[in-house]
Amino acid sequence: MVVFTPEQSDFAKSVADFCKRETGTREQRNRWTNNGDENHSQELYRKMADLGWAGINVAEEFGGAGAGNVELCIFLEEAVRGQAPIGGIGPTLITAAAYEKFADDALKREVLAGVVAGDSLSISMSEPEAGSDVGALTCRAEKVDGGWKINGQKTWCSNAHFAKSILLIARTDSSGGKHEGLTQFHVPAGTEGLKINQIDTLGGREVNDLYFTDCFVPDEAVVGQVGNGWTQLMAGLNTERLILAAMQLGLAERSFDDTLTFIKERKQFGRPIGSFQALRHRMADHATEIAATKELVYAVAQAADADPAKMMPREASMVKLKATEVSKAMTIDGMQMMGGYGYAKEFDAERLMRGAIISTVFGGTNEIQRDIIGKTYGL
The missing domain is CATH 1.20.140.10 (Butyryl-CoA Dehydrogenase, subunit A, domain 3)
Incomplete structure (x- = not known):
């Protein structure tokens, strides 16, 4: 059977107690979620961030708790079991891990400091004709003076409507195989040329279509290595x-x-x-x-x-x-x-x-x- 250390058991109890106090009743959950229309409350998420939980697996040098995957799983298990409406946490933590692994030092510190403080992030891979076959994506980033110009459509993008930034996977080279020539880009919310449209789902406001029209990002927006996006995704x-x-x-x-x-x-x-x-x-x-x-x-x-x-x-x-x-x-x-x-x-x-x-x-x-x-x- 799973055996936790005393510290891990105490942590699990702390998360469970928080949820019982803040989201233990239907009335409380309705208040946090606009009567169930939203699956993520940024306000509640920031309360968790104040306790150090939003950056639980972010390295200490970037302000996080530096905990391992076991502690991360404990937090997520108990938060969801306690019905805390923080549906945006999954994409946020997945995206934060990519920044921590591959972004340059300046961008890494900027983004991860925000995550620790309770910012939400989004990652955008899928397209209308590239779902399970992500390597077939066609959203393109073209090199221009001082940066990159992005054009194309993305879909099923979680968190994009409230995220501080989006980690975009775009094609920068079509000369090789479909898993070659992909690059990751940091796209801050509100970047000119980015349009976000809601997709109505059974779960309410969760996912979005993204439209990029001559959307410019500077060279510093590249996360990791140009053309190495697929390998970074797999990691x-x-x-x-x-x-x-x-x-x-x-x-x-x-x-x-x-x-x-x-x-x-x-x-x-x-x-x-x-x-x-x-x-x-x-x-x-x-x-x-x-x-x-x-x-x-x-x-x-x-x-x-x-x-x-x-x-x-x-x-x-x-x-x-x-x-x-x-x-x-x-x-x-x-x-x-x-x-x-x-x-x-x-x-x-x-x-x-x-x-x-x-x-x-x-x-x-x-x-x-x-x-x-x-x-x-x-x-």
Whole structure:
């Protein structure tokens, strides 16, 4: 079983207590999210930043806590389990890790100081014809005097409507293979030539279309090396998929907790519905799957901490696949076991289900994760 140090256990309790105090009731969560229309409260996120949590995995030299992946997963698991509306944290931490690895010193210090203070970030890869096949992207950055001029469209970009800046992946050279000639650029919010349009989704305001029209950024906006964007993206997969897995673990646990409370209290045929074997066995299965997922999440986190430079495509894909599939199964079953109440907005079940289902799509679809895992076995 997962065993935390006393300090890690205390940290988990601190995050859980914060969420119970700030987001423990539906009324509180509605206040933070404009009655559920937003999945991220920047105000609440800054309160977490004041406690040092926004920069938990940012190196101490940049003002962060310098904690490892285990502590990062603890924070995300407990924050999501506590229903803290900080949906923007995943893209922010994924993007911050890229800046910390590849940006020059001046840009790194600027961006990471903002992250520690509670700024949100966004990363933009997908395009209308480049989703799972990110290497097919066509948004282009052309070298001009003193910088780069960007033209093209991006889509499904999380956080862009409130992020301090966007880490853009654009094509700077088309002469080689599709994974060559890609470059990462720092694009501050409000840059002239950038237009952001909301995409309406089941989850409310989460993602956006981005349109770049002769959008100029200076040479200093290049993050890492020109033409090396694909390799830089691959270097961040361990962190990205761990973040997504830890968040979905917390969501699955919350769904389990809420479902358990409901089926203990809801009575039909003169007894709690949870006492019927059909529901009791179903919950036993979900409890086992969630426990196994937690073991996998923290095993991968520990492995990543032991060797931060090691690429773990199999393990990273496994942990993302497992956590999101378990979360999806738990939330769908939770709605079923709650009957009509699971469908009603009076309860959180329907919102949890929406958050779980989309997790099997973003961050690399689960079909792609299975393909990656299969390839690591020579298939």
